[in-house]
């Protein structure tokens with residue numbers, strides 16, 4: 001029976017690795033990445049996965065093997081009476097310490113790219129989260145916000161492909177989080193703060209905009225859509241939306257009050 | 258539980274002396290100042306709440322596997338008005354209260370309150386805590402918390418639904434959430450009482466461990482359990498005031514609109530909110546300044562218990578005792594400068610985020626050292642696969658997974674993607690269920706003989722272990738894959754998004770495993786209660802362990818020890834060449850002529 005328990009502990013690394021080997025092929029994996037910076041995040045994910053995976057397998061195998069070999073029923077050797085070893089402690093303190101410091105330094109650049117090195121471009125849109133929708137405002141033809149020709153849309157964010165996109169993220173009421181899974185972008189929207197968010201999309205298409213911070217009972221349905229399109233299609237959409245808004249100016253103003 | 262039993266057993270005596278029983282019963286079992294009774298009171302209260310928290314989790318699982326479908330049986334009782342189905346408001350309340358109950362009513366009080374109370378005086382060789390009355394109060398102050406939290410389920414709007422983290426403005430602005438009514442205020446008040454209880458315990462534990470150790474029991478002869486409890490008490494003492502202050506600020510924001518956490522110009526439900534000038538992020542800083550150390554409050558005692566169990570059943574000294582102690586201290590110290598890792602996406606300055614990233618990654622180091630030392634303790638031993646040992650080994654196995662997955666979210670760029678996804682849910686449950694809860698199960702099986710003078714059933718203990726272990730991994734390992742898919746937490750219906758629709762099947766699998774895991778706890782409950790009354794009686798030291806609690810009678814009477822114990826050595830002298838037995842208790846004097854030094858040391862401390 002003791003060996004059965006050992007095998008149970010062996011099953012942990014075996015099935016753990018098997019699950020991670022099976023999942024990508026079965027469609028349970030990182031969603032498609034269409035951003036310019038996303039590869040850095042995915043690369044770090046794989047890097048940490050490999051590293052932690054190796055430590056996971058090694059330590060779990062050690063647990064299994066020690067349990068198997070030093071099973072009190074079958075191990076006839078006397079117990080190794082030791083309280084520890086200074087050298088070994090130093091080794092397994094310094095080796096992980098070095099690895100951890102390396103991990104810490106290795107990822108700094110990706111973090112700076114996504115959150116600190118803001119591109120020098122005008123703000124494309126202002127996204128204001130509120131319970132339970134995303135209010136989006138483009139500056140319109142004059143390129144300036146807070147003018148009469150600002151273009152308003154709800155839950156429907158359009159951006160041109162292959163451009164540096166800069167967005168200002170705000171919240172009107174509670175916390176929300178602006179999550180674009182396919183662009184590896186996440187940023188909380190905080191009332192009282194204007195937070196810049198930037199990215200660059202490589203592929204055209206329609207993608208989910210998810211609210212990832214609990215914002216109330218309707219949190220689950222705070223769904224937006226991101227449309228990445230060619231520059232010309234984007235301009236055309238913007239012009240059409242502005243024209244449609246012009247035609248229905250009255251109700252639009254009422255609605256936003 | 259004991260109230261119906263007592264008049265029964267005392268039936269004969271009661272007839273002879275009718276005046277005595279009620280007052281004496283109250284003093285002995287209810288308002289007892291004996292640390293062992295208080296420990297058991299904590300144990301049974303928290304186990305009851307464990308059931309509540311577990312059922313809340315199963316309801317969450319039901320919705321994620323079968324969204325908007327009528328719940329069988331329970332649904333008809335609870336929400337027949339909504340067609341037996343969970344409403345989004347109710348779902349939000351479910352996960353909020355699951356986490357609140359599990360963290361504040363189960364894990365923290367079961368470790369410090371139940372095991373801390375029961376074990377500290379016994380393991381250091383004291384007759385009781387330093388402040389027995391304060392100790393009694395620390396239990397009874399939990400009751401206002403229990404009552405307030407229970408009431409909150411029944412007030413209009415229901416219990417708190419702002420997440421266990423209670424982030425403002427959602428938790429503060431009344432218009433923002435239906436449950437931001439009395440439910441949230443009661444939540445705040447209940448947590449204040451939990452905090453007072455923890456603080457009373459913390460002061461008592463620190464004083465007791467420093468002042469009341471038996472002669473010869475130096476700090477470096479303390480079992481790891483006591484070190485875990487000691488450092489936990491220190492963490493509580495330094496971190497709790499911050500949480501309490503934050504809770505009072507939230508209370509004032511809610512009741513008299515002080516606006517500590519409310520910025521200017523908030524518009525909720527098309528209505529302006531008057532207060533202003535505050536900052537939502539302030540709450541997050543204060544909350545996590547407590548709640549990150551709380552993660553260690555919720556695991557260090559379990560780490561200590563597991564160290565003791567592993568050394569005992571490997572029949573071998575704990576490998577690297579001092580490095581183990583130092584790494585607990587290291588975790589506690591670093592634990593105070595990593596809280597910002599919960600706020601990488603919060604809008605906090607990204608440069609500050611980078612600083613917190615470095616400290617957070619470094620906190621993995623002491624955890625790694627502990628893991629290596631546990632493994633090295635097994636190496637070269639003679640392992641006995643008892644139920645407590647199986648739970649302790651599974652603690653190590655599961656803590657490896659929970660510790661390693663933490664590195665993903667410590668790495669800020671990866672956290673951008675996995676923050677607020679099921680990857681985090683998997684991580685926290687590997688640490689707190691696979692880690693702490695398994696450690697607690699191990700602790701119950703291990704110290705049960707001391708608590709009740711009887712043994713638990715080994716066979717059913719192992720069945721309980723096996724099934725819990727399988728269902729636990731089926732439930733939570735899979736969640737890593739959900740997280741890799743970006744599957745967000747706290748959504749009542751994630752399948753609303755095309756990105757997550759394909760994850761429904763996996764969620765159903767998880768729910769079946771979770772239901773199985775809940776069901777097999779019945780085995781544990783039956784074993785526990787059956788063994789209290791019918792388990793085979795045991796002697797003082799059924800496991801042949803070394804630490805002082807095994808010197809006391811099982812169960813120990815008032816005052817614990819027959820005579821004042823004297824300590825001659827550390828608690829891990831298993832298979833020592835100095836003796837023919839494979840254990841060498843701390844209280845056993847060395848044979849005449851040998852060990853003069855340690856004997857002299859013992860005298861000196863006396």
Ligand SMILES: [Cu+2]
Nearest residue numbers: 211213215219
């Ligand atoms: Cu939301």
Ligand SMILES: [Cu+2]
Nearest residue numbers: 549552596599
């Ligand atoms: Cu933390």
